[in-house]
Amino acid sequence: MPTGGGKTICYAVPALIKPKVTVVIFPLLALLLDQVERMRSQGLNVCFFMSDMDEAERENAMQKLLATPPEYNFLFATPETVLTPALFELLQKLSSESLINFFVIDEAHCIDTWDSHFRPSYSELSKLQTFGCPILAMTGTATRQTEQVILNSLRLSLEETKVIRKPSNRPNLLFHVVAKKADGKEAIVMPKDLESYVQESCRAGRDGNDAHCYIFFRFEDKTKHLSNISSLPDGDRKLVYLNGLNDMVKYCIIPVYRRQHIASYFGDGGAGINCAKSCDICSSGNLEHSIDFSDDAIQILNCLDSMQQLQPQVTTKLLVLTFSGSKSNAVISKGLENVNEYGKGKNKFSEKGLLKFIQCLIIENIVHEQLPSANENSTTPYLVRGINASRLTNSELTFLYYAK
Numbered sequence: 001m002p003t004g005g006g007k008t009i010c011y012a013v014p015a016l017i018k019p020k021v022t023v024v025i026f027p028l029l030a031l032l033l034d035q036v037e038r039m040r041s042q043g044l045n046v047c048f049f050m051s052d053m054d055e056a057e058r059e060n061a062m063q064k065l066l067a068t069p070p071e072y073n074f075l076f077a078t079p080e081t082v083l084t085p086a087l088f089e090l091l092q093k094l095s096s097e098s099l100i101n102f103f104v105i106d107e108a109h110c111i112d113t114w115d116s117h118f119r120p121s122y123s124e125l126s127k128l129q130t131f132g133c134p135i136l137a138m139t140g141t142a143t144r145q146t147e148q149v150i151l152n153s154l155r156l157s158l159e160e161t162k163v164i165r166k167p168s169n170r171p172n173l174l175f176h177v178v179a180k181k182a183d184g185k186e187a188i189v190m191p192k193d194l195e196s197y198v199q200e201s202c203r204a205g206r207d208g209n210d211a212h213c214y215i216f217f218r219f220e221d222k223t224k225h226l227s228n229i230s231s232l233p234d235g236d237r238k239l240v241y242l243n244g245l246n247d248m249v250k251y252c253i254i255p256v257y258r259r260q261h262i263a264s265y266f267g268d269g270g271a272g273i274n275c276a277k278s279c280d281i282c283s284s285g286n287l288e289h290s291i292d293f294s295d296d297a298i299q300i301l302n303c304l305d306s307m308q309q310l311q312p313q314v315t316t317k318l319l320v321l322t323f324s325g326s327k328s329n330a331v332i333s334k335g336l337e338n339v340n341e342y343g344k345g346k347n348k349f350s351e352k353g354l355l356k357f358i359q360c361l362i363i364e365n366i367v368h369e370q371l372p373s374a375n376e377n378s379t380t381p382y383l384v385r386g387i388n389a390s391r392l393t394n395s396e397l398t399f400l401y402y403a404k
């Protein structure tokens with residue numbers, strides 16, 4: 001359910017039906033305190049627990065929770081706090097008196113996005129199953145894959161779990177992507193993935209009025225995110241972040257109706273969504289059409305292969321310079337002007353156009369950005385053949401690219 005779609009009311013109303021305690025788990029203390037404040041201002045009876053809490057205050061809250069009937073309807077805590085022995089014991093006492101209503105895990109996508117090494121408590125929330133109460137996991141941004149991770153991690157069986165999705169499409173949000181000029185100044189940086197972007201954009205237009213959501217995009221922002229990812233320990237998580245980043249770049253550079261793009265990313269159907277001139281692509285009126293660019297893609301792959309004979313670590317920038325026939329020192333000093341494909345893209349692409357083209361090859365897994373290991377000095381990725389490279393060269397795959 002998108003942010004602003006009414007998640008709070010979904011648990012606050014049923015929580016008030018019985019004189020029991022509803023336990024709400026929030027990922028971040030700041031968000032938790034905001035929510036507690038909001039609910040208290042609505043006259044709701046809320047208490048919360050946090051790690052650095054005054055002992056007397058904690059004791060007082062516990063006593064009130066154990067009163068019959070409990071003096072609080074809601075108990076808020078972070079995953080870490082809820083699993084501490086003291087609070088877990090309190091929940092056991094409440095449970096033995098049948099005084100727990102149900103559990104709510106808000107921002108449940110965090111189960112997927114936080115590394116289990118970094119916040120192991122998220123992967124341990126399935127311990128709440130021991131109380132035999134309903135568990136409601138809610139989020140504003142979950143792909144089908146994230147949905148599966150949440151179900152598995154909380155050990156929610158498919159037979160007993162109802163999955164409800166409210167489409168992410170908010171008609172009053174208007175989407176734009178604007179090329180940002182590299183002026184050396186720090187400005188708004190492209191979000192690291194589409195989940196983050198949708199979370200950010202859904203904060204707009206909550207009053208129902210039209211709201212314009214802009215991304216100022218430049219490739220340097222991708223590089224910035226890539227170097228952050230490179231510094232992470234090696235593992236599956238690194239690849240998840242890399243794929244998330246590539247999907248974000250895809251959203252920025254592929255001329256597909258933005259609203260359809262977001263809907264299909266979250267598994268809410270794509271082509272069926274009417275964009276109705278609500279993004280920069282369809283309102284500009286000059287749509288680009290995709291055509292077969294496989295031959296150019298193969299030439300670039302060959303160029304990469306030839307370059308690697310002379311220089312094993314080829315960066316995107318070096319590939320752009322070589323394929324466009326640059327006489328820069330970076331090319332000449334390594335003898336790359338001697339490869340067969342040197343300058344083959346000169347008359348077809350500008351350097352910028354070539355950079356965009358290679359980014360699309362990366363997105364389609366024809367070229368893969370190999371991130372340096374966390375223990376290497378460099379954070380600049382270098383290029384290798386992607387998993388779809390041989391399918392392209394064997395004509396099993398067509399590479400479509402957009403041209404006006």
Ligand SMILES: [Zn+2]
Pocket residue numbers: 257258259275276277278279280281282283
């Ligand atoms: Zn549109």
